[in-house]
Amino acid sequence: AQSVTQLGSHVSVSEGALVLLRCNYSSSVPPYLFWYVQYPNQGLQLLLKYTTGATLVKGINGFEAEFKKSETSFHLTKPSAHMSDAAEYFCAVSDREGSQGNLIFGKGTKLSVKP
Amino acid sequence: NAGVTQTPKFQVLKTGQSMTLQCAQDMNHNSMYWYRQDPGMGLRLIYYSASEGTTDKGEVPNGYNVSRLNKREFSLRLESAAPSQTSVYFCASSEALTGAIGYEQYFGPGTRLTVT
Numbered sequence: 001a002q003s004v005t006q007l008g009s010h011v012s013v014s015e016g017a018l019v020l021l022r023c024n025y026s027s028s029v030p031p032y033l034f035w036y037v038q039y040p041n042q043g044l045q046l047l048l049k050y051t052t053g054a055t056l057v058k059g060i061n062g063f064e065a066e067f068k069k070s071e072t073s074f075h076l077t078k079p080s081a082h083m084s085d086a087a088e089y090f091c092a093v094s095d096r097e098g099s100q101g102n103l104i105f106g107k108g109t110k111l112s113v114k115p
Numbered sequence: 116n117a118g119v120t121q122t123p124k125f126q127v128l129k130t131g132q133s134m135t136l137q138c139a140q141d142m143n144h145n146s147m148y149w150y151r152q153d154p155g156m157g158l159r160l161i162y163y164s165a166s167e168g169t170t171d172k173g174e175v176p177n178g179y180n181v182s183r184l185n186k187r188e189f190s191l192r193l194e195s196a197a198p199s200q201t202s203v204y205f206c207a208s209s210e211a212l213t214g215a216i217g218y219e220q221y222f223g224p225g226t227r228l229t230v231t
Contacts, residue, residue, distance in 0.1 A: 009155070032217035043119075043205055043222035044158075051217035090157060095214045102173060103148075103213055103220060105157035 002027045004093050006106035014114045019078040021109050023065075023091035026072060032094035033074045034103065035065055039087045047089075050074065061085070086113045117141055119223035121206050127229045128196045136191040136226050138206030146209045147189035148173075148220060149181060151202040158205065164189055165212050196230045203227050 007022040025031055032051050036044040048059025055067040061084075065076045074091060088110045095102035122137045140147065145166045150158040160173030162181040170181050178200060180192045189208075193200060207220040 032213065034219065036222075041225075043224045044207075045222070046219045049217065049219055094217060102160050102163075103158075105159075107155055107157045 002031070002093050002095055002104050004091050004104055004106040006089075006091050006109050008109055009107065010110050010112065012112040012114060013081045015083055016080050019063075019076070019081045019085065019111065021076040021089050021091075021111065023074045023076065023106060024072055025074060025091075025093045027093060027096070029096045032096065033065075033067060034092040034094070035059065035063070035074075035076050036090045036092065037061075037087050038090065038108075044090065047076070081111075081113045083113050083115065086111055119206055119208055119221055121204075121223040121226050123226060124224070125227050127231065128193075129231055130197060132196050133192065133194050134196065134228075135193075136204055136206075136228075137188070138190065138223060139188045140206075140208040140221070141187065142208060142210075142221065143186070144208040144210050144221075145186070146212050146218075147183065148207040148209075149179075149189070149191045150205045150207065151175065152205060152225075153202050161191065161204075163212075196228075198230045201228060201230045 003026045005024045034049045035047040048057045050067045058064045088108045091106040092103045119140045148163040149161040164170045164183040167186045182190045204226045206223040209218040209220045
């Protein structure tokens with residue numbers, strides 16, 4: 001069965017520092033991978049996704065992620081954190097093994113940005 | 116374009132009461148989904164509808180029913196609410212099943228439900 005693990009439920013960085021949010025997945029078929037962001041009291045917004053092709057994916061707000069099949073990882077990075085990046089981030093894998101109706105989410109990483 | 120809309124935004128129920136959460140999308144999407152979000156659990160799929168006229172169970176369907184009223188609307192019903200159903204409920208839609216093609220899902224703003 002497919003699953004997603006996000007390492008670290010809370011990450012704190014200083015404004016201007018590198019943001020690195022870790023995501024590992026398990027899947028026996030080529031995965032579709034997503035990163036979503038949730039600002040307080042709002043719904044989820046897509047940051048970026050990987051389906052096929054180029055393994056380095058660029059998203060909105062300066063975020064990018066690299067699909068590494070050998071490491072079963074899809075870590076999210078941003079070179080320089082901004083205060084407005086404070087939010088909760090969810091990695092997700094699309095269910096391609098079962099009913100195909102699922103996005104299987106990690107438990108989320110809350111990012112804090114210190115001034 | 117409003118995207119995905121949900122009503123109500125907040126609701127408090129007593130144990131045993133029933134209610135229906137409404138969801139509508141204006142993007143002409145075929146597939147729609149209901150999730151619940153609980154602290155530290157991420158989002159879990161309750162039910163989904165691949166296309167108008169079809170519905171299927173997700174990971175946590177017990178205690179819920181759904182109706183795909185038409186292509187735009189997908190409602191979630193709690194017949195007899197329990198405290199364990201206290202959660203934030205999100206509706207989402209996508210052009211087709213995410214698992215089939217990799218289409219992203221678009222989420223509504225959520226309904227915060229408390230069952231006392």
